[in-house]
Amino acid sequence: xxxxxxxxxxxxxxxxxxLLVQNVLKQDYTPCKDSSGLDTSPIGTxxxxxxxxxxxAMYFESSPRIMCFAINxxxxxxxxxxxxxxxxxxxxxxxxxxxxxxxxxxxxxxxxRPYAEGFIPLVAAMAWAxxxxxxxxxxxxxxxxxxxxxxxxxxxxxxxxxxxxxxxSWWHECGERYIRLELDVLKPDLVITFGxxxxxxxxxxxxxxxxxxxxxxxxxxxxxxxxxxxxVPLSSNxxxxxxxxxxxxxxxxxxxxxxxxxTWRMTRFPKYFIDVAKCWNLHxx
Numbered sequence: 001x002x003x004x005x006x007x008x009x010x011x012x013x014x015x016x017x018x019l020l021v022q023n024v025l026k027q028d029y030t031p032c033k034d035s036s037g038l039d040t041s042p043i044g045t046x047x048x049x050x051x052x053x054x055x056x057a058m059y060f061e062s063s064p065r066i067m068c069f070a071i072n073x074x075x076x077x078x079x080x081x082x083x084x085x086x087x088x089x090x091x092x093x094x095x096x097x098x099x100x101x102x103x104x105x106x107x108x109x110x111x112x113r114p115y116a117e118g119f120i121p122l123v124a125a126m127a128w129a130x131x132x133x134x135x136x137x138x139x140x141x142x143x144x145x146x147x148x149x150x151x152x153x154x155x156x157x158x159x160x161x162x163x164x165x166x167x168x169s170w171w172h173e174c175g176e177r178y179i180r181l182e183l184d185v186l187k188p189d190l191v192i193t194f195g196x197x198x199x200x201x202x203x204x205x206x207x208x209x210x211x212x213x214x215x216x217x218x219x220x221x222x223x224x225x226x227x228x229x230x231x232v233p234l235s236s237n238x239x240x241x242x243x244x245x246x247x248x249x250x251x252x253x254x255x256x257x258x259x260x261x262x263t264w265r266m267t268r269f270p271k272y273f274i275d276v277a278k279c280w281n282l283h284x285x
Contacts, residue, residue: 012060016185017101020052024097027177031155031170048073048089050174053150053182054100054110062146064189066127067182068120069202071195071222072153072166074113100150109256114194115149116259118250118266119223123276124149125249127190127218130282142254148186152179152198171197175205183215191215195222220276223269232271241277242270245284 029050059065089096100110109116125143140146153166153174183191183205193199199219206215234242250267266273277284 009058009060013055013057016060017052017055017098019185020182021097023178023181024050024052029173029177031167031173048155049093049097050154050178051097051099051150052101053148053186054104055148055186056145058141058145059148059186062128062140064128064131065148065187066124066146066190066192067148067150067186067188068115068124068192069150069152069179069194069198070112070114070120071198072151072170073156104144107257109259109262110149112149112151113262114223116256116262117223118253118264119272120149120192120194121147121253122246122249122266122273123192123220125252126246126273126276126282127192127280129249129252130245130277130284131190131216131218131280139252143249143252144254148182148188150182152193152201154178166197171201175201180205188215190218192218192220194220198222218280220279221272223266223272234270234274238270238274241284242274246270246273246277 027050053067056062089099095102100112103109103111112120114120121143124147125139128139128143128146153170155170155174156166179202191202193202196219199217202217206217247267247270
């Protein structure tokens with residue numbers, strides 16, 4: 001029976017992956033941006049196609065199913081990994097479309113900055129372990145294998161990789177062209193969004209696409225410019241929550257190959273995760 005169920009999960013993964021790849025190929029969309037901010041010029045984005053979400057091998061076996069949305073592709077002339085990544089991905093169009101899954105299968109960190117630095121997987125582990133009751137202590141596998149992850153906006157401007165540089169039309173186009181189908185195909189139970197705009201745009205695409213599914217949105221502040229633990233000390237109760245309940249979840253995260261660009265740094269910012277727990281109204285024994 002277990003082999004049959006596993007086979008069914010593999011088939012579901014393959015079907016979802018195929019549908020999402022086909023959609024990216026069908027769209028064949030690359031937004032453009034000129035100095036006025038309008039999508040009219042043939043310049044403005046890195047020369048890469050949109051891409052499908054990373055889908056963990058055990059995603060369709062997991063309960064709850066968790067999908068995480070970061071903000072946008074972090075490529076521009078200001079980021080030191082851009083040249084290497086563009087050089088790698090432009091050599092193979094299929095690999096470029098599937099670059100998140102490809103990176104994971106190579107043992108690398110997902111090329112999404114808050115994921116590579118450990119923030120997204122630890123937040124996802126919190127959601128899986130603590131959302132609802134009872135509190136779960138035994139993970140069947142690494143949290144990375146149980147979740148789906150992507151950026152809401154699949155592109156970034158060549159001049160500035162920050163979210164502030166994203167034209168509003170890109171949010172709309174990506175929501176309509178990619179995110180609606182991703183939600184419909186992956187059917188998550190919990191959707192974790194990073195950043196206010198990501199939350200707003202995810203809410204916008206939900207009503208028509210996910211009508212019959214009881215989906216819970218879990219918002220998070222984007223983990224950038226966050227204060228260090230030394231400047232914002234934890235209270236005694238917060239210290240207990242961090243050391244006894246949240247920090248141990250790091251053991252449930254896969255250790256990727258060492259990256260020349262990103263290192264894990266989430267454990268330096270316990271206050272960030274305490275704030276997430278408060279925002280979600282998590283209760284600890």
